[in-house]
Amino acid sequence: xxxxxxxxxxxxxxxxxxxxxxxxxxxxxxxxxxxxxxxxxxxxxxxxxxxxxxxxxxxxxxxxxxxxxxxxxxxxxxxxxxxxxxxxxxxxxxxxxxxxxxxxxxxxxxxxxxxxxxxxxxxxxxxxxxxxxxxxxxxxxxxxxxxxxxxxxxxxxxxxxxxxxxxxxxxxxxxxxxxxxxxxxxxxxxxxxxxxxxxxxxxxxxxxxxxxxxxxxxxxxxxxxxxxxxxxxxxxxxxxxxxxxxxxxxxxxxxxxxxxxxxxxxxxxxxxxxxxxxxxxxxxxxxxxxxxxxxxxxxxxxxxxxxxxxxxxxxxxxxxxxxxxxxxxxxxxxxxxxxxxxxxxxxxxxxxxxxxxxxxxxxxxxxxxxxxxxxxxxxxxxxxxxxxxxxxxxxxxxxxxxxxxxxxxxxxxxxxxxxxxxxxxxxxxxxxxxxxxxxxxxxxxxxxxxxxxxx
Amino acid sequence: xxxxxxxxxxxxxxxxxxxxxxxxxxxxxxxxxxxxxxxxxxxxxxxxxxxxxxxxxxxxxxxxxxxxxxxxxxxxxxxxxxxxxxxxxxxxxxxxxxxxxxxxxxxxxxxxxxxxxxxxxxxxxxxxxxxxxxxxxxxxxxxxxxxxxxxxxxxxxxxxxxxxxxxxxx
Numbered sequence: 001x002x003x004x005x006x007x008x009x010x011x012x013x014x015x016x017x018x019x020x021x022x023x024x025x026x027x028x029x030x031x032x033x034x035x036x037x038x039x040x041x042x043x044x045x046x047x048x049x050x051x052x053x054x055x056x057x058x059x060x061x062x063x064x065x066x067x068x069x070x071x072x073x074x075x076x077x078x079x080x081x082x083x084x085x086x087x088x089x090x091x092x093x094x095x096x097x098x099x100x101x102x103x104x105x106x107x108x109x110x111x112x113x114x115x116x117x118x119x120x121x122x123x124x125x126x127x128x129x130x131x132x133x134x135x136x137x138x139x140x141x142x143x144x145x146x147x148x149x150x151x152x153x154x155x156x157x158x159x160x161x162x163x164x165x166x167x168x169x170x171x172x173x174x175x176x177x178x179x180x181x182x183x184x185x186x187x188x189x190x191x192x193x194x195x196x197x198x199x200x201x202x203x204x205x206x207x208x209x210x211x212x213x214x215x216x217x218x219x220x221x222x223x224x225x226x227x228x229x230x231x232x233x234x235x236x237x238x239x240x241x242x243x244x245x246x247x248x249x250x251x252x253x254x255x256x257x258x259x260x261x262x263x264x265x266x267x268x269x270x271x272x273x274x275x276x277x278x279x280x281x282x283x284x285x286x287x288x289x290x291x292x293x294x295x296x297x298x299x300x301x302x303x304x305x306x307x308x309x310x311x312x313x314x315x316x317x318x319x320x321x322x323x324x325x326x327x328x329x330x331x332x333x334x335x336x337x338x339x340x341x342x343x344x345x346x347x348x349x350x351x352x353x354x355x356x357x358x359x360x361x362x363x364x365x366x367x368x369x370x371x372x373x374x375x376x377x378x379x380x381x382x383x384x385x386x387x388x389x390x391x392x393x394x395x396x397x398x399x400x401x402x403x404x405x406x407x408x409x410x411x412x413x414x415x416x417x418x419x420x421x422x423x424x425x426x427x428x429x430x431x432x433x434x435x436x437x438x439x440x441x442x443x444x445x446x447x448x449x450x451x452x453x454x455x
Numbered sequence: 456x457x458x459x460x461x462x463x464x465x466x467x468x469x470x471x472x473x474x475x476x477x478x479x480x481x482x483x484x485x486x487x488x489x490x491x492x493x494x495x496x497x498x499x500x501x502x503x504x505x506x507x508x509x510x511x512x513x514x515x516x517x518x519x520x521x522x523x524x525x526x527x528x529x530x531x532x533x534x535x536x537x538x539x540x541x542x543x544x545x546x547x548x549x550x551x552x553x554x555x556x557x558x559x560x561x562x563x564x565x566x567x568x569x570x571x572x573x574x575x576x577x578x579x580x581x582x583x584x585x586x587x588x589x590x591x592x593x594x595x596x597x598x599x600x601x602x603x604x605x606x607x608x609x610x611x612x613x614x615x616x617x618x619x620x621x622x623x624x625x
Contacts, residue, residue, distance in 0.1 A: 034613075034614060049559060049612045050559075050612040050613045050614050050615070051559050051612070051613055052558075052559075052613045053613075059613075064558075064585050064586050064588065065558060065559050065585070065613065067586055068558070068559040068560045068585045068586050069559045069612070071586075072559065072560060072561065072610035073610070098586070
């Protein structure tokens, strides 16, 4: 096991990794930008090293600065968290060539799963149904002919990154041509890579993902699925498990096939396989995320596993040490992403001082957040303030506890999306477990908020 | 100091300053400057705006008390009022003379650079070794090296004070 780890991230996930390190008896060094000097992770860290100015490009995306910080502080491994360099095979390779361990898949595994089109082909070979899609688009005319072959509507997706940036659903050749330029520039700005591909768009689909853990000896388990169908413009807002859209039989088929395919394809470490589920219950593999995900606590609540600790253990070369039958999932959990954004102003991100922060409590309530009263939210990064995760023995109890917890949660000083979560929990479509990924965009989040105020 | 000047300072500190501090605290602005009869009051808070304006200076900005309505804040700004004629320029010059680390790594001093060493703006004082790549550390102003704050071979972080250069003052 490692004795010292560099945490190359910020916000709530830096804190989450720090807690896992503490539990495992590992010293932690937090790498931070000048904008995060007063962050909770820096305060709690065994050591903290300033790696650069606020701009991500010169700090959290600055590979030499991170590696140098790890080396001068005597770390043995780097945990990249999510986003930033977490799935960058070049960074993973650089980490290894400097004699350090990358806490995530090894570089060659990251490289094998780096191309989304390539991964679809690879996992299709190992038995997963995949969504019809194109390879990398060469130019507009290639895009038009591929869209014709797949048949409209299609989703334009960037080959690198995630989080909804550079993604557009189009219904006609004209819309496709108009959207391509915008998607290219968005993808270039967000990921430094403007390559795009197409994917068949399923109307009324649900987004369900399977959590997997695989050690370097080929032992793997799945830790059930998460339903991330509540989205706004392809950005997840709320996640829950188990998925209300699957019965036990279908769940078993999906999760068993997922773990069997990734183990056979040579995956290693923690990963998430994303699927689309159509109205008839058919599932299609779309992509794999080779990192810890924002919504991992949902799975932790059901399984009792510490996924970040598992990730570190496996990166250190330890065997998994348990099998599928040892993974027992209990009850229902919902995660609410608490964002500093103004739902009334087109979800514009907010920066400023959190004047008062009071987290909720009670049975089954967990709050993962880097906030404290007086914390200043810097304007340079994403708007995630924390995650409220609520567990109950069944979905109805989880929802009832969530309502109490959301009412108790106080974040004063800046505008947040807490009211949107309350509105979602009051909506009959959500209560019936019928949410689809396009619902919020079709109805409009404004209508959700208005309906809950009128009620 | 004339009685006139004393009265002006008293008026500025008890009357003008608290109002300015309040206004700055409420506003989105990072800096506020008021000029009146040859007096100048400048308030600055260590906000994002300041960091954006000059990343290298943000450590200095942070070390200053916040422009909140606390008594220490007022006292600090009081000193700025006092220093607004003449010495103010010297203070700014001292700020500019601070040399901070351009990266994370090991500091390697240039041979012969010691306290009292005369430098011109842009002269190398050493470099930071970042994974074997040199990041030059240069004198920001003309003057003499007044202090060296790190030892050769020491591991340093981004923005860490390395040295201070002072303009020649007689």
